[in-house]
Amino acid sequence: MTFSDLDPRSLTALGVEGALEAAGSARATAELLSGLSAHPDVRVRAAVARHPNSPVEVLSALAAAYPAEVLGNPGLPLMRLARPNLLGVFPAEGMIALLSQPGVPGWVLDGALRHDDFQVRTALAGHPDLSAERVAALAADAGWQIREAVAKRPALPAALVRQLAGDDDYDVRKAVAAREDLPGELLRAFVRDSHGMVRASVARRLDLPLDCLLTLAADEDVDVLGTLARRVDLPRSVREWLSTHELDSVRASALQGWKVRPEWLVRAEQDAEPEVRAALARRPDAAPEILVRLAHDESESVRRALLERSDLPDGAVLALAASPEADIRLHIASAEGISGAVMDALLDDPDANIRTVLAVRPDVGEARLLRLAGDTNAEVRRAVAYAEQPGAEVLVRVARDGNAGVRRAAAIHPALPAALVEVLAGDPDEGVRLAVAGRADLPEDVRARLQADVDASVREEAGG
Numbered sequence: 001m002t003f004s005d006l007d008p009r010s011l012t013a014l015g016v017e018g019a020l021e022a023a024g025s026a027r028a029t030a031e032l033l034s035g036l037s038a039h040p041d042v043r044v045r046a047a048v049a050r051h052p053n054s055p056v057e058v059l060s061a062l063a064a065a066y067p068a069e070v071l072g073n074p075g076l077p078l079m080r081l082a083r084p085n086l087l088g089v090f091p092a093e094g095m096i097a098l099l100s101q102p103g104v105p106g107w108v109l110d111g112a113l114r115h116d117d118f119q120v121r122t123a124l125a126g127h128p129d130l131s132a133e134r135v136a137a138l139a140a141d142a143g144w145q146i147r148e149a150v151a152k153r154p155a156l157p158a159a160l161v162r163q164l165a166g167d168d169d170y171d172v173r174k175a176v177a178a179r180e181d182l183p184g185e186l187l188r189a190f191v192r193d194s195h196g197m198v199r200a201s202v203a204r205r206l207d208l209p210l211d212c213l214l215t216l217a218a219d220e221d222v223d224v225l226g227t228l229a230r231r232v233d234l235p236r237s238v239r240e241w242l243s244t245h246e247l248d249s250v251r252a253s254a255l256q257g258w259k260v261r262p263e264w265l266v267r268a269e270q271d272a273e274p275e276v277r278a279a280l281a282r283r284p285d286a287a288p289e290i291l292v293r294l295a296h297d298e299s300e301s302v303r304r305a306l307l308e309r310s311d312l313p314d315g316a317v318l319a320l321a322a323s324p325e326a327d328i329r330l331h332i333a334s335a336e337g338i339s340g341a342v343m344d345a346l347l348d349d350p351d352a353n354i355r356t357v358l359a360v361r362p363d364v365g366e367a368r369l370l371r372l373a374g375d376t377n378a379e380v381r382r383a384v385a386y387a388e389q390p391g392a393e394v395l396v397r398v399a400r401d402g403n404a405g406v407r408r409a410a411a412i413h414p415a416l417p418a419a420l421v422e423v424l425a426g427d428p429d430e431g432v433r434l435a436v437a438g439r440a441d442l443p444e445d446v447r448a449r450l451q452a453d454v455d456a457s458v459r460e461e462a463g464g
Contacts, residue, residue: 016041023047030055037062049073056089063094067101070094071108080107087111095120099127109134118143125149136160144169151175162186170195177201188212196221203227214238222247229253248273255279265290274299281305288313295319307331314339326351333357343368352377359383366391373397378406385409395420404429411435422446430455437461 014022022028023036023044033054036044042065048054049066052075063070070076080086087095087108095115098108104127112124113134122145124130125138139150139160148171150156151164156179165176165186170193176182177190178201190202191212200223202208203216213231216224217238228234229242229250243254243264252275254260255268260283268280269290278301280286281294291309294302295316303323306312312320321332321342332338333346333354346358347368352375358364359372360383373384373394382405384390385398390413398410399420404427410416411424412435425436425446430453436442437450437458450462 016044019044020047023051028053030058034058051075052078056083056086060090060094063090064097067094067097071098071101071104085111085114088115090115092117092119096123099123104129113137118145121146122149126152132157139164144172147172148175151179156181158183165189170198173198174201178204191215196223199224200227203231217242222249225250226253230256232257232259243267248275252276252279255283269293274301277302278305282308288316291316292319300325303328314341317342318345321345321349326354329354330357333361340365347371352380355380356383360386362388366394369394370397373401378403381406382409385413390415392417399424404431407432408435412439414441418443425450430458433458434461 019036019039019041020043022032024047028051030053033048033051037048037054037058039045045062046066046069049059049062049069050073052073054073054075056079059070059073088111090098095112095117096119098104099112099120109124109127109130112120115121121138121141121143124134125146126149135150135153135156138146141147147164147167147169150160151172152175161176161179161182164172167173167176173190173193173195174197176186177193177198187202187205187208190198192215193199193202196219199216199219199221202212203224204227213228213234216228217234219225225242225245225247226249229245230253232239234242239254242250243260245251245254248271251268251271251273255264255276256279265280265283265286268276271277274297277294277297277299280290281302282305291306292313292315295306295312296319297303303320303325306316306320307328317332317335317338318341321329322345323329329346329349329351330353332342333349334357343358343361343364346354349355355372355375355377356379359369359380364387366389369384369387369390370393372380374397375381381398381401381403384394385406386409387394390398395410395413395416398406399416401407401410407424407427407429408431410420411432421436421439421442424432427433427436433450433453433455434457436446437453438461442450442462447462451459453459453462
């Protein structure tokens with residue numbers, strides 16, 4: 001049977017090598033290649049993407065994963081003659097993959113320019129290799145996302161910058177307002193733009209003239225004022241005014257400046273709004289005593305802000321270990337380098353999950369493990385049995401535990417003394433005996449006893 005005669009419904013009968021041979025055959029039919037395009041082997045699908053007999057619909061489906069193979073397909077020139085809008089049937093992800101290829105031909109760029117999906121045209125607008133004509137066409141596109149992408153291009157003719165600066169969509173104007181090459185008259189026009197997000201974009205500019213900064217300081221938009229409040233190049237009186245603004249989000253933004261006055265930190269600790277105190281909790285220059293007090297804060301958001309830090313003093317960590325939120329305490333129990341005092345506090349945590357996490361810490365210590373070995377929760381005691389270095393007394397406790405699951409965990413511990421191995425080999429629970437039977441260091445007399453165990457699984461595990 002030739003490949004041209006092969007029924008696509010019987011493709012499962014082909015092995016991978018057979019499928020590769022079929023996909024590479026010059027006689028492969030469009031129907032056969034369509035069937036092979038769904039083959040699980042990537043090499044087969046790549047071969048289909050390269051084959052000149054593959055239908056356009058198959059190539060469009062494969063383009064996202066195999067863009068280089070599709071672009072290199074020798075059948076494309078004929079397909080383009082037969083179907084002038086060839087790329088119109090390609091899905092967005094396939095077209096975007098084609099555009100990402102180095103040296104993508106101009107006909108693909110033009111196809112993307114005419115594509116119905118705005119995602120394709122948006123990707124094209126960000127392509128580094130576009131002619132002036134294509135850029136101009138995209139700048140007049142009906143989709144604001146495309147015009148926004150054009151506005152972000154690193155090099156734009158001055159005429160297009162001015163055109164986009166007057167765009168009806170604020171996202172487009174916002175992108176223009178962030179351009180480094182923005183002419184001064186456009187910059188000053190954007191300071192008085194009708195949309196707050198555009199004015200906020202201008203307020204972020206590092207090179208903003210002082211008169212523009214002062215104009216924006218009189219703005220009533222919260223985003224504009226919040227952006228300004230983070231700046232340190234404002235007159236002192238303006239910064240002070242923003243740091244005491246009636247809007248809590250503006251006061252919080254003022255605490256995000258590169259440098260703030262020490263008295264602001266003192267004032268922020270007493271602020272009535274949690275957002276401001278949370279901003280203080282994130283300040284790298286907040287004093288240790290402030291962090292300790294914030295760890296006792298009544299607001300959950302303030303305490304959570306402290307979890308983002310890696311330099312908390314022990315007093316703050318100890319306070320967070322007593323938080324009412326279990327996930328905050330779990331975060332502390334899992335953290336590196338917590339002190340013994342914090343671990344001692346977590347030993348009595350009401351959440352068994354936290355005590356379990358504590359039990360598997362490598363630095364928990366034998367004394368704490370011994371205490372956890374007497375925990376009321378069997379999951380905690382089992383975690384103790386998994387500890388790397390529990391100590392002899394702890395191993396005795398877990399090996400004699402009343403819960404079979406705990407004893408099973410103890411039975412596989414590599415440091416389990418030989419005397420306890422022998423005791424557990426006679427355990428009434430077959431799961432415990434099974435765990436003992438699987439030990440590599442099993443004494444021969446114990447192994448022989450387990451090879452005669454009443455349970456078949458135990459006998460098999462022991463090699464019986």
